[in-house]
Amino acid sequence: MIKNTLFLDALKGKNVKRPPVWMMRQAGRFLPEFRALRDKYDFFTRCKTPELAAEITMMPVKRFPIDSAILFSDILVVPQAMGLNFEMKESVGPYLQNPIASKQDVERLQNPPIEESLGYVLEAISITKELLHNEIPLIGFSGSPWTILCYAVEGKGSKTFDKAKSFCFKNPEWAHLLLQKITDYTIQYLLRKVESGVDAIQIFDSWGGLLSPKDYEEFSWRYIDQIVEVLAxxxxxxxxxxxxxxxxxxxxxxxxxxxxxxxTITPQKAREFSGEAITLQGNFDPAKLLSTPKNIYSEAQQMIRDFGVQRYIANLGHGILPNVPLENAEAFIRAIVEFRE
Known part of the structure; x- marks a missing residue:
């Protein structure tokens, strides 16, 4: 049995004394021990070596009193397993030499058994669960099908992903074929993650906000919802x-x-739009962690008061930035852990 169930209790809508806290990209570039490993191993070597992935997952757990760990990995391991040879280029980020540009490219995508193509992730989960000693839960994750399509068609990161969007608008049949293939494989992948021991799943739709509400419904949400239906x-x-x-x-x-x-939305509006009956997570601006520890502590506690303690998980509004000082990250977490109504 997991000893600290605060995170899982908040997800279930149970009454809690304070909100749980974790940070997106908490096992990342702002940690000196992470940077030391980065200097020894390239990015996907770290992802694909179970012992390294588990070690990185545990780094913030050893430093901070967080209420959940999240497995160190990357959303692009799924398209890699499907046959898209993504690499991580210095100063470029994700890079695919031959992006998807035709229906034939989509049809060539593979659907190998998860144990063969992504077994290293499953092994990393097993190792991490042992290291956690049931102290806190472990989150597994994937990218949304739309976000993965963005990288698969654009071939690299972008602020607008115009190439990916035009692919969908010009060739919706191809786009939906691609999105469904990614969805089906992601479901297989996440189910195996659950069987291997993760306690919750997060789906990252990093580029959903680039779509209009109508297009979001067509090209993103309908596929995320398929994943949720099965995994929930x-x-x-x-x-x-x-x-x-x-x-x-x-x-x-x-x-x-x-x-x-x-x-980009206030806690009050987020509650209003979501109907008050579902747990919300967020939404501290990561750039505010470059403020002072005193300001961070004060604003983080105000964030709790704005969202309310119940049905709430304290987190950032996106991943932590690499230049955030350790004492600032600690101030954010301490503000949540020490909160009292």
Whole structure:
């Protein structure tokens, strides 16, 4: 049995004394021990070596009194397993030499057994669960089908993903074929993660906010919802759509246990749009962690008062920035842990 159930209790809507807290990208570049490993191993070597992935997952757990761990991995391991040879290029980020550009490219995508293609992730879960000693839960995650399509068609990161969007608007049949293939494989992947021991799932829709509400419904939410429908019968599911505040009314009608929100919506509006009956997660602006520890502590506690203690998970509105000082991250977490009504 997990000793600290605060995170899982909040997902289930149980009464809690304070909100649980964790940070997106908490096992990341702001930690000196992470940077030391980065200098020894390239990014996907770290992802694909179970012992390294588990070690990185545990780094913030050893430093901070967080209420959940999240497995160190990347959303692009799924398209890699399907045959898209993503690499991580210095100063570029994710890079795919031959992006998807035709129906034939979509049809060539593979569907190998998860144990063969992504077994290293499952092994990392097993190792991490042993290291956690049932102290706190472990989150597994995937990218949304739309977000993965963005990288698969664009071939690299982008502020607008115009190439990916035009692919969908010009060739919706191809786009839906691609999105369904990603969805089906993601469901297989996440089910195996659950069987391997993760206690909750988060779906990252990092680029959903680039779509209009109508297009979001067509090219993103309908596929996320398929994943939620299947996984929610097994574990709590969190959906985080960056910039997708307009979809909160629709999302809140799904079987998701929680919805992540970024800083572009107030806690009060997020509650209003989601109907008050679902757990919310977020939404501290990561850039505010570059403020002073005193300000961070004060604003983080105000964030709790604005959201309310119940049905709430304290987190950032996106991933922690690499230049955040350790004492600032600690001030954020301490503000949540020490909160009293």
């Amino acid at each position: 019968t097994k574990v709590p599911v969190i959906v985080f759509g960056k910039g997708c505040w307009y979809a909160l009314p629709t999302m809140s009608q799904s079987k998701a246990s929680a919805l992540g929100v970024d800083w």
